[in-house]
Amino acid sequence: MKTTGEIFDAIVEALGISYAELAKKVGLSRPDLFYNMRAGKSNPGYETLQAIAKAYPQINCRFMLTGEGDPLIIMTNYPKDEFKEYIKKILKELINEGDIKVVNSD
Numbered sequence: 001m002k003t004t005g006e007i008f009d010a011i012v013e014a015l016g017i018s019y020a021e022l023a024k025k026v027g028l029s030r031p032d033l034f035y036n037m038r039a040g041k042s043n044p045g046y047e048t049l050q051a052i053a054k055a056y057p058q059i060n061c062r063f064m065l066t067g068e069g070d071p072l073i074i075m076t077n078y079p080k081d082e083f084k085e086y087i088k089k090i091l092k093e094l095i096n097e098g099d100i101k102v103v104n105s106d
Contacts, residue, residue: 001067008034
């Protein structure tokens with residue numbers, strides 16, 4: 001079973017953001033809650049989880065609560081520009097890690 005810290009590490013990694021960015025987006029003045037959570041000192045409350053789910057609708061809430069499944073879901077009504085940037089980010093990571101290879105078709 002994943003710890004709360006491991007779950008949120010996976011979420012911020014999948015989103016490509018920092019804990020400071022996450023805290024700001026959900027209305028927290030400082031990211032201390034997330035750093036304490038990673039250290040096993042605290043857990044996010046219902047209001048924080050709800051704010052995260054509203055700010056990032058692409059987060060898989062089942063994963064956020066249980067650690068089961070994938071951190072993100074692909075939504076059909078996802079804003080086109082954001083979805084495009086998300087796909088670019090994933091492709092760059094796959095290329096950099098050597099999981100896919102760029103082939104020029106001249």
